[in-house]
Amino acid sequence: MAETTLHIAGRQYDLRCRDGEEAHLSHLAGLIERKARLAQQATPGLTEVRTLLFAALFLADELNDMKREVAGRQEALPLDGSEDVAVRAIEVLTARLEKLSDRLAGPVADA
Template structure:
C-alpha cells in the first residue's frame, strides 16, 4: 500500500493509496490545491474545511460539465451512426435500382441490336445483285 503527504491551505494530510498510484494522487491533490488557493484569495482565510469544500464543489462542477459534454458527444455519435446506417441503406437501394436500370437498358440495347441485325439481313436479301 502506498502512502503520500499532501498539503492543502498550509495543512499537511497523510493519505494511503494503491501501489503505483502515489504520483496520480499527488497530482490530484495539487489540482485541488490550486482551487483551494483561488478560493482563499477570493474569500480570505475562512477555514480549511470551508475552503476545501468550496474548491471541491468547483472541481465537481467541472466534472459535471465534462459528464454533460460526454453525454452530448455520445448522443451526437449515436445520431451520426444512425444517419450513416440510413445513408448506407439508401446507397444500397440506389445501387440495386441502378443495377436494375442498367440491366434493363442492356436488354433493350440487345433487342435493338437484334432488330437492326434482322433488318440489315432482310435488306441485304432484298437488294438485287448486279
C-alpha cells in the same frame, strides 16, 4: 501499502495508498490545491473546512460540465461499433473520477 504526504490548503495529510499510486494522488492533490487557492483568493478568510468545501464544489462543477459535454456529444453523434469502445472508456474514466472524488471527500486522517 505505500505512504505519501499530500499538501492541500496549507495543511499536510499523511495517507496510505496502494503501491505505485503516490504520484497519482500527488497529482490529484495538486488539482485540489489549485482550487483551494482560487477559493482563498476569491474569499479571503475562509476556514480550512470551507476552503476545502469550495475546492470540492469547483471540482464537482467541472466534472458535471464534462459529463454534460460528453452526454451532448453522444446524442449528437450516431454511434457505430468503433465509437462504442470510446464511449465505454469515457464511462469507465468518469466512474473512476467519481470514486476518487468520493474517497477524497471522506474523512481525512491527520498525522
